[in-house]
Amino acid sequence: MIEVNNIYKKFKLSRKQQREKENGKTKIKFIQSVDDVSFKCTPGRIFTLLGPNGAGKTTILRMIATMLAPDSGSIKVAGFDTGKQPGKVRENIGFLTGTTGLYARLTPNEMIKYYADLYSLSKKDFEKNKDSIFNTLDINEFANRKIGKLSSGMKQKVSIARTLIHNPDVVIFDEPTTGLDVLTSRNIIKLIRDCRNQGKTVIFSTHIMGEVNMLSDDLAILHNGKIVYSGNFESFKSEMRSKTIEDEFVRVVGGAS
């Protein structure tokens, strides 16, 4: 379960960004990246954060994952407050992005063991989880090769294994298919569905309409840091005034700007 209550986050702009955003006489030094956002993600459902680039999706997910702290408001993950018990929150989440990096000089076995140790998994749990994930994703054949020498598809499998090795209750996917080929993207889509089917709380961000349609149970549309739509995806589709999801998205976002 993820509960996000009235969170705000602003960032100081770099000098380069300040120059780009300069508006006549007004000097803009800060940007309100997240502006009074609230939503709830429930176990066994996929919550989709849809929005254009710069809408604040990554910032929200990073706040949920305790990488960033909200300026105000609160977030609870698996019953733990991100501000008060960040360690407990992190023990219960898995985090995957399309640009997630791996340690090129380690082997998949070493990398997964490293994260298992950080998650304090017992030897028994580690072996059990590893065997299950490695068999499902066919990692065993390259488990002892250096990650730097693996193909991008193999690397993505290792990333998935790293995300799920501690069997988290909550899984966060930040634009997980960005930069991936069709086959690897399909694996990720399947993984997101599997997580839902296992009763995990799943939140994922995207700007790809096809993925929204394939995966969403609940949907929030973000624009300029604000939620401009939030609700059940089936309701969203039934209430659509446009013919396609993409057109409806443009209409909702356009109306908000």
Add this chain to the structure above:
Amino acid sequence: MKNMITIFLKEMKEVLRDRRTLILMIVMPLLLFPVIINVTTTFMMKLEKGAEEKILKVSVLLNGNKPGFEQKIRERKDMSIEEEVVENKIKNLITLKKLDFAVVFDKNFDNQVETMEPADVRLYYRSSAEMDISKRRIDKLLKKHGEELLNERFARLDIDKKVINTLNIEMNDIATVKEKFGERAGGLLPYMFVIFCFIGAMYPAIDLGAGEKERGTIETLLVSPASRFQIVMGKFWVVTAAGIISALLSVTGLFVSIKMNTQIPGEILQVILKIIDIKSISVIFSLLFPLSIFFAGLLLSFSLYAHSFKEAQSIITPLNFAIIIPAFIGTLPGIKLDTVTAMIPVLNVSLASKEIISGTIKAGLLIEVYASLIALAGLSLYFCVKWFNRESVIFRAE
């Protein structure tokens, strides 16, 4: 603590698998001293031997004077007389290497000797590292010839030669060989250790900070249960260890190269090994430990601030000068360890090491150096931890 050790071990494993880091941290410090010492001693020995064994081509232009000096040259097996040389061709012949030395006696030489004036002799040669060694033989002969003429003068004047000695000075230099060595070469050793300590830590720091950001692995680490403090400390101790290992290997390389070098005469080797003893080296290393912590905090902070490996390199490279300059100043003669220099990082290590090798270090100043280094190391560590906790540093906008 467990997470910190897990991160330390993983980072160390990665660092030791990076070829670039291995070269800078292990291979270079270990091999530099042996290569320098062996190459230079072999070269110098060869040069010395060649210059000493060379048969010198010497021309003596008597200009009508007595052939006494020329006779001395003819008696030597390591010199040959070049006949029929005229004075205006000498420079050309020496340039063409057809002649090594020309000793030209002034036409009034014998008269000047007779009238007890200083007698004019012109020596022609072309200086070079090799020729300067060979010149010692000619100088010796000229000195001997001059002494013979002087003895003749004293005999003619019926004066005891002793009268020219107005003072009978007995020199009593109480400086030990250790002190003299410490003063002259003592500064060079810590200079090398300090530089290796910094260079050895540099690449691991860049790799573990900016490298991790560039590869996109920092996010996965930040969402693990390890706290930021544990993460930064795990990385921090790897960088510190890299600096210390590098400096330690440079000392090992130095010891091995001195011990294995067969061209260093036995008695000199004994003196060197007695001077660079385990006790001195241990005290120097106890100074390098807080210095490594200071370097690690500094390097890791800069590295964490950078977006990429390249940016980190461009920020950190100028820091080399900030380290080299005070380390170099410490090697200069006349710069002493006092209450002011004991507070200046790097310079204080360099000067203190010099005095440790000389055996002249004062306890008060050594304590001040330790205090200054420990304070700086603490500040650097504190700053690094604070820095890593700042969102604006880890997720810095470009």
